[in-house]
Amino acid sequence: MAIDTAFTELSSFLGDRISRSKPVLDQHGGSETHFASAPPDIVVWPENTNEVSRILKICSHAGLPVIPFGAGTSLEGHTSAAKGGVCLDMARMNQILSQDPGDMIAQVEAGLTREELNHELRTLGVFFPVDPGANATLGGMAATRASGTTTVRYGSMRQNVLGLTVVLADGRIIRTGSRAAKSSSGYDLTALFLGSEGTLGIITELTLRLHGQPEEIRAGICAFPDMGSAVGAVQQVIQMGLAVARIEFVDETTARAFNQYAGTEMEECPHLLVEFHGSPTSVTEASDIFGEIVQDFGATGYEHATKAEDRNALWKIRHHAFYAVQSLRPGAHALVTDICVPISQLAKAVEDTRADIEASSIPGPILGHVGDGNFHAILLIATDNPDEMAEAKILAERMSRRALALGGTITGEHGVGMGKLHLMEEEHGFGWALMGDIKTALDPRNILNPGKLVPQAG
Amino acid sequence: MAIDTAFTELSSFLGDRISRSKPVLDQHGGSETHFASAPPDIVVWPENTNEVSRILKICSHAGLPVIPFGAGTSLEGHTSAAKGGVCLDMARMNQILSQDPGDMIAQVEAGLTREELNHELRTLGVFFPVDPGANATLGGMAATRASGTTTVRYGSMRQNVLGLTVVLADGRIIRTGSRAAKSSSGYDLTALFLGSEGTLGIITELTLRLHGQPEEIRAGICAFPDMGSAVGAVQQVIQMGLAVARIEFVDETTARAFNQYAGTEMEECPHLLVEFHGSPTSVTEASDIFGEIVQDFGATGYEHATKAEDRNALWKIRHHAFYAVQSLRPGAHALVTDICVPISQLAKAVEDTRADIEASSIPGPILGHVGDGNFHAILLIATDNPDEMAEAKILAERMSRRALALGGTITGEHGVGMGKLHLMEEEHGFGWALMGDIKTALDPRNILNPGKLVPQAG
Structure with missing residues (x-):
């Protein structure tokens, strides 16, 4: 056998x-x-x-x-x-192969996690910014073209991976990209493998773009009377080009989950969490403008902190959101939705999603990287309840289709996997067939992570 | 027939x-x-x-x-x-299909030039930043994954194209990307077509990311005693993460060409041209720091201007560099080299290139987008002189191989075309064969811009 x-x-x-x-x-x-x-x-x-x-x-x-x-x-x-x-x-492939702060580059193995990397970089005055929340491996983040809280400022994996070592289906090894900041040398193979979810090759090493630790970091939080005000404030901040390094939305249910799970004492209403990076002058300037904008949208108590322990406490809350929200319904399974829309459509997308969830029987807190137009509803489904699962899937599909109707995408950062296969043709038309052609060219026997991302035979 | x-x-x-x-x-x-x-x-x-x-x-x-x-x-x-x-x-496909400053997006046809686009956008407070110098079409810029003077701040076409309409070899039409700021929805087809030089499909429309007009722009110029000092200053500026929007190097021969061609009165020595974008406070802060750095490297007379006509006069010089340099040897043909190296290797790459050119019989002014580690020698070859052409090709090859040895790439922005085909395998190894596999999958009859970029049969 x-x-x-x-x-x-x-x-x-x-x-x-x-x-x-x-x-x-x-x-x-x-x-x-x-x-x-x-x-x-x-x-x-x-x-x-x-x-x-x-x-x-x-x-x-x-x-x-x-x-x-x-x-x-x-x-x-x-x-x-x-x-x-x-x-x-x-x-076991979790080594940092080289660190080169002079070129703002690190070369790492794919099994290293982003927290391990940043821990090592701490003393060098540089960091790797992409932060999807979970302490994922850098190879996994590349494979799903991950993004997260800092993408609004620093970009996603797409902007922060300079090159890859990839093993092809037949065992050949290729190295894509270079250590230079840019290149026009042929097809962008790095970009092709970013987001390919293991279906085109196995990523074993990455050349990453690092960023200098900002001279000053200020993090802040503020509470809004309702979701529409919070999202409206985000639209205004982005449209005026204010240089936020992070801008995260959590709704009142998520705030309640934090209080239950982590013992915080947040007001149980919608919040924005924000962060600014730069010189002390520029951070103060941006933070002050932000304070004025959110006040115009009815926010109260914009608190901000520059001390590392205070900032870390704030973001720790956000990073544990998935587990906090799951604790609202112990034992439940999560169906995590993930759409991304143009910023002008964010308020409509969030509000229509909320209305759908309220009309359903399923709890679904909403949170997200709203500066990118990206948000999630975490649908909590009682284990082994097929009716709830069916209902949740309908909710999720409605969200995805709404994103497409608004000019957006069915997945901002989580990828396709098996969960979004059935929506790919709707988003990409012939483009999805083209993805299948590329897959067949690179993996004719379909051994690489079969069943994911591309059209399935039969 | x-x-x-x-x-x-x-x-x-x-x-x-x-x-x-x-x-x-x-x-x-x-x-x-x-x-x-x-x-x-x-x-x-x-x-x-x-x-x-x-x-x-x-x-x-x-x-x-x-x-x-x-x-x-x-x-x-x-x-x-x-x-x-x-x-x-x-x-004739040069229309702006939609302008949406709220989402910082414009949708355009591929034959529109970047200057035409920016002229239309002027009154909306937004602009499209990618600036390769020439007034190229946006479709052409996408096809070569162009970059240029502002890439150090705003990125290349890779960061500024959200989606494309592409006609495939068989006439099928696909639309890649979306109007959302990011996506993890399958293979990055947008990135695959960027830099594909017409060999995978015909780009007919683009969805572009716009940027807000900076509140303040300051442009400046300073003269250096020698090339090493100028390039050393650039390395320091980039390594400390100073937010320059443009930072361009021209050598003494290029300065002389400007004086001859445009009647400027530049000192005939190496110069840096620089620009800062931001709030008045941040621009002043960055410009002052820049002034200190270049002074440390021996620069004199750092002059800067915020008025539009003064800034435009400065950049007009740079944009005419290709024609100015050609005027040094009337009737000559140009072989324009284009390498990009990690910033730490920039000084070595530029100095070794200079030494090679000085040891040759061919004039070759050096200039470039040095903030990205990208520079050009414009080799001026007497028309119909095969010996000079052969010598120029050897010089160009040495530059490309040096770029690879230093961790860089054989083309920072001009692309492969026919001129760099013979160096592709050296840069990409099996990766070049993979590009050929992708080409065959998408264009099995090889009708799309044959003879360029990918391995050629026979």
């Missing part, structure tokens, strides 16, 4: 860095969300790019699916081994 | 927007640089995306090459009809 033969071949050079034990398989086939568990047949822990190449040659020869696995924090079933196969757990 | 049949079919719906007259063909097959003229068989002037689709269906059926043509300012032979065929002159 192909699996047994592959296991023997892989064991020959992986030693004890391979497993078929059921708990290990289950752990790698599950997810933090509503997708059913689909474990792989084998889990391996490669230690370098050459090993990944060797593994892919074996899997390619045997026609076995290969599923890359980072921190397991993805939300659309990306790591599900829908067709079995070999899971590549990247946990 | 295929051409005659195609001409008849195309004439049936293009009326007088089609030509086989020799002067027209010659005009479309030439270039401002050293490439030999290679005229197409037919030139057509489509007026909308549907017409482009119809043209491509006819050419695809007949197996005829299709070469898109914008302003004809590309520098690597991109518009050469190396295998004959039908040239699509995009001049």
Whole structure:
């Protein structure tokens, strides 16, 4: 049997860095969300790019699916081994290969997490800005073209990855991009692999763009009488081009969840959390303008802090939002929606979403990276209740279709995986078929993370 | 004969927007640089995306090459009809389809030039920043992934194109991206077509990201005792993260060319031209810091201006650099090199290039967008002197190989075309073969701008 033969071949050079034990398989086939568990047949822990190449040659020869696995924090079933196969757990490829603050570049292995990287960079006066909330691996963040709280200022993975090392389906190794700030040298292969969700190749190393630690950072929070005011303030801030480094919205239910989960004492109403980076002068200037704008929109008590511990306390709340919100309904599964619309359509998108959720039987706090026009409703579904799941899926689909009608996209940052396959043709038309053509050209046997992103045969 | 049949079919719906007259063909097959003229068989002037689709269906059926043509300012032979065929002159697709300052978006046709766009946007308080110098079409800029003087602050086409309308080889029309600020919805088709040089599809419309007119703009110029000091100052400015909106280097020969061509009275020594955008406070702050840095590097007479006419006079000089430099050797052909290196390697790359040129018999002024690590030597070759051409090509190759050795790229902004084909495998390894696989998947009959960018059969 192909699996047994592959296991023997892989064991020959992986030693004890391979497993078929059921708990290990289950752990790698599950997810933090509503997708059913689909474990792989084998889990391996490669230690370098050459090993990944060797593994892919074996899997390619045997026609076995290969599923890359980072921190397991993805939300659309990306790591599900829908067709079995070999899971590549990247946990042992977590080295920083080089740090070069002079060029504002770090070269890292794909299994390193963003928090590990920033911890190491702390003393060098630089940092890597992309912050999706979860402590994801940088390879996983590249694979989903992740973004997050700081994207409004620093961009997403698209703007902050200069190059990649990728192992192709047949085991060939390529290096995309360079250490230069830009290039016009042929097709943008870096961009092609960013967001490809493991379906075109396995990302093993990344060349990342770093940013200087701002001289001053000021974080703030303010409370709004209603959601419309908060979102209106965001639109105004973005449209006037105010240089915010972060601008996050949480609704009253999310505020309540924070209070329950983390013991905070937030007023249970909509809030904006904001951050400014720059020189003391520019930060003060921007923060003052922000204060005036939110006051015009009825906000009260705009508090801000520059001390690191106060700022960290504020953002820790936001980073635990997913778990805090889940605690509102213990044991529930989450269906996390993720749309992104032009900023002029944000208020309509958020308000129509809220109306949909209020008319449903499902709790769904709303929060998001509103400076980009990106927000989430976290739909909490009682485990094993198919009616609720069906209702949640209808809610989620309505959100996605609304995003398209408003000129936006069905996913701002979480990706397609299995959860949004059925909406891809609506968003992309023939473009989705084109994605399928590219997939076939690069992975003719369809071994790379099958069942995700592209049109499925049959 | 295929051409005659195609001409008849195309004439049936293009009326007088089609030509086989020799002067027209010659005009479309030439270039401002050293490439030999290679005229197409037919030139057509489509007026909308549907017409482009119809043209491509006819050419695809007949197996005829299709070469898109914008302003004809590309520098690597991109518009050469190396295998004959039908040239699509995009001049009549020059409309602004929508302007939406609220979302900071404009939708335009591919034949619109960047200056035409910015002229229209002027009264709306927004602008499109990418500035390659030449008044190129936006479609052409997308096709070469252009950048330029403002990329150090606002990014290249990669960061400023949100979506594209593209006609595929078989005439199908796709729309990539959306009006949202970001997306994780599948492969980044927008990025794939940016820099594809007409080899994967014909770009007919673009959704562009606009930026707010800065409250204040300050431009400045300063003179350095030698090239090393000027480049050293740039490295320091970039490494400390000073927010320059433009930072351009010109060497003493370029300064002399400006004086001859434009009647300026620049000191004939290396200069930096710089610009700052922001609030009056932040601009003053940054400009003062810049003044201190360049003084440390021996610069004299840092002059700056905030009035529009003074700033425009300064940048007009820079924008005419190509023609000014050409005037140093009337009638000469230009071979324009274009490498980009990590900022830490900029001084070495520039100085070694200078040494190479000084040891040669060819004049080669050096200038560039040094904030990105990108610079050019404009090698001036006596027309019809094969020895000089051979020598210039060796110089250019040495520059490209040096860029690769220093972690950079063989082209920062001009693209591959025909001029850099022979260096692609050195830069990309198997990645270049992968580009060929993608090309074959999207254009199996190789009708789209054949002879450029990807590996050539036979």
